[in-house]
Amino acid sequence: MRIALIGYGRMGQAVERVATARGHAVVGVIHRATPRSERESLAHAAEALIDFSHASAVAESVELALGAQRPLVIGTTGWDAQREAIAQRVRESGGSVIYAPNFSVAVQLYLQHAAALAAQLLRLESWDVAIEEIHHRGKADAPSGTARALAERLQRAAQPPREAVYPAPTEHRLTENQFAIGVLRLGSEFGTHRLLLDGPYDWIEITHRAKSRDGFAYGAVRAAEWLRRRTGFYHFQEVLNEILSHTEEE
Ligand SMILES: NC(=O)c1ccc[n+]([C@@H]2O[C@H](COP(=O)([O-])OP(=O)(O)OC[C@H]3O[C@@H](n4cnc5c(N)ncnc54)[C@H](OP(=O)(O)O)[C@@H]3O)[C@@H](O)[C@H]2O)c1
Structure with missing residues (x-):
């Protein structure tokens, strides 16, 4: 799967490591200063977006994913007050988003x-x-x-x-x-x-x-794999059930 990362701090780098080890390719990174046109072309080039950035960036990441019709995994925390409105927007727009405050x-x-x-x-x-x-x-x-x-x-x-x-x-x-x-x-x-x-x-x-950040990154990558063929706003629970039943997505 081709993955674009939003945010390339401690978690973004851990996701890149884990995603690569699972056979995926990170096709690009969206930084705070990345211009809009570049964000859009990167989102189109990717098959999934994974956001570990800052709470202030989440609404924009959701709009980017909806515009490009790409699934989005949100690991960023601190945006609880917007969560219900964003979940509704995603459902109404037929988008695919999964959020967990902790992907371990x-x-x-x-x-x-x-x-x-x-x-x-x-x-x-x-x-x-x-x-x-x-x-x-x-x-x-x-x-x-x-x-x-x-x-x-x-x-x-x-x-x-x-x-x-x-x-x-x-x-x-x-x-x-x-x-x-x-x-x-x-x-x-x-x-x-x-x-x-x-x-x-x-x-x-x-x-x-937590002994490292890789457990969070692993869950986020598994969530991106799981989200590919689904629409809606999800929590990690559904992916967890699949991981615990030992089934791997192709
Ligand atoms: N769900 C989970 O399992 C889990 C686990 C660990 C952490 N988290 C959460 O994930 C988030 C990131 O954590 P972290 O430890 O990786 O933080 P970090 O090391 O500070 O990295 C965040 C990165 O996002 C960038 N960023 C900020 N605003 C952005 C924007 N508008 N667009 C694109 N990039 C932007 C930052 O760039 P600048 O340096 O330029 O600001 C930085 O590179 C936090 O909310 C944290 O609580 C979640």
Whole structure:
């Protein structure tokens, strides 16, 4: 498959490495300063676009992909407020887009199981929950897309309902129905997420720690392969089911 990358930072380079190893060709890179005409011709020359850039670029990437009628994988985070409007625009235009705040297969499973465990424990008396994420200094958004996704799942699953709070309040207490998201920025950390559960007799911590960026890149490339013959706005869950059933796309 011929792939065009939007953004060529830490993740763009990891995607190039993984895509090449899977037999694909990166036919070009769209940088912040790439002129519109060049973006369009690159999009037409590619069979799929993969965006790991900046939240401010996502709407433009979607329009580029819709205009060229090419599938688009979005790994960029920090654009949650636009997500519903963009998903609707893609569906109405017959485009193909897949988004995940975290394309690691292990993280997707982590999210499912961690949220399910938390939902069960939070039904018991006196259990409390918090989320902590640690990323490298260069990360542009906070909390991470993955921490937000975990928080969303907890908010949906917890009974009685709980609301995620970031940053934690400094001049008053958390209320009974709130929980905190903690954020650390440190060195070159690829990404650590920790779910903390505090009960009257027990403490549970479930941690995912990425050992490199290649796991995210692998998921994004698999998503591009999966998206080729589909239209709609998708989340990584559908690709995950296919990866877990061990079927490879031709
Ligand atoms: N979904 C996942 O699995 C996953 C995993 C890791 C990271 N991420 C997310 O992916 C994004 C990129 O992460 P990263 O670590 O690769 O960041 P990075 O190293 O800062 O790279 C981002 C690149 O995008 C470029 N860029 C910025 N605006 C652009 C535009 N309008 N058009 C084209 N390129 C543009 C930047 O160029 P300049 O240097 O000129 O600004 C930079 O080269 C972030 O949102 C991050 O949270 C997602």
